[in-house]
Amino acid sequence: AQSVTQPDIHITVSEGASLELRCNYSYGATPYLFWYVQSPGQGLQLLLKYFSGDTLVQGIKGFEAEFKRSQSSFNLRKPSVHWSDAAEYFCAVGGGNEKLTFGTGTRLTIIP
Amino acid sequence: GAVVSQHPSWVICKSGTSVKIECRSLDFQATTMFWYRQFPKQSLMLMATSNEGSKATYEQGVEKDKFLINHASLTLSTLTVTSAHPEDSSFYICSEKGQGGSTDTQYFGPGTRLTVL
Numbered sequence: 001a002q003s004v005t006q007p008d009i010h011i012t013v014s015e016g017a018s019l020e021l022r023c024n025y026s027y028g029a030t031p032y033l034f035w036y037v038q039s040p041g042q043g044l045q046l047l048l049k050y051f052s053g054d055t056l057v058q059g060i061k062g063f064e065a066e067f068k069r070s071q072s073s074f075n076l077r078k079p080s081v082h083w084s085d086a087a088e089y090f091c092a093v094g095g096g097n098e099k100l101t102f103g104t105g106t107r108l109t110i111i112p
Numbered sequence: 113g114a115v116v117s118q119h120p121s122w123v124i125c126k127s128g129t130s131v132k133i134e135c136r137s138l139d140f141q142a143t144t145m146f147w148y149r150q151f152p153k154q155s156l157m158l159m160a161t162s163n164e165g166s167k168a169t170y171e172q173g174v175e176k177d178k179f180l181i182n183h184a185s186l187t188l189s190t191l192t193v194t195s196a197h198p199e200d201s202s203f204y205i206c207s208e209k210g211q212g213g214s215t216d217t218q219y220f221g222p223g224t225r226l227t228v229l
Contacts, residue, residue: 032216034217034218036220041203041223041225042222042223043116043118043205043220043221043222043223044156044205044207044220045220046217046219046220049217051216090155090156094216099146099158099161100146100158100218102155102156103155104154104155105154105155107153
């Protein structure tokens with residue numbers, strides 16, 4: 001069965017600092033990997049996705065993620081965070097027509 | 113990305129009443145729709161998957177007679193919570209996958225906050 005682990009429940013970073021959110025997955029074949037962001041009381045917005053090809057994928061809002069098969073990881077990064085990046089971030093795995101499995105989420109707090 | 117809307121954005125109802133939530137894809141045809149519920153500070157839990165014109169497939173533990181899903185067209189799916197009780201209070205989110213563009217990506221609606229008194 002597929003699963004996703006986001007080991008960090010809550011992360012606090014200073015505005016302008018770099019960010020890395022961790023995601024580890026378990027999947028039997030080549031995974032489709034996603035990062036979504038959710039602001040309070042809102043739905044999920046797709047940040048980026050990986051299906052195949054270049055293992056470093058670029059997303060919206062200056063985010064990127066790197067797929068590392070050997071580590072079963074798909075960590076999300078941003079070189080310099082903005083106060084508007086404060087939100088809940090979800091990593092998800094799925095494949096083709098399969099349903100998505102979400103991690104438990106990482107809440108990001110930005111301090112001035 | 114694709115645009116998905118939900119209506120209403122929030123609803124308060126009395127225990128025992130039924131509530132219908134609509135999910136619409138505004139700029140693409142959604143062949144598959146998903147309904148999730150999310151409790152405070154928790155992740156999304158898939159409730160059911162529906163394909164246009166077919167019966168929904170419910171996840172284990174989800175009562176299909178309580179959570180009625182209709183996917184009558186490629187742009188509209190509805191979730192009806194029948195005889196709602198306080199424990200049904202939650203945040204309900206739909207998502208869609210469609211024809212054209214990336215059919216492997218789910219696009220989410222803004223969610224509906226249901227409070228049952």
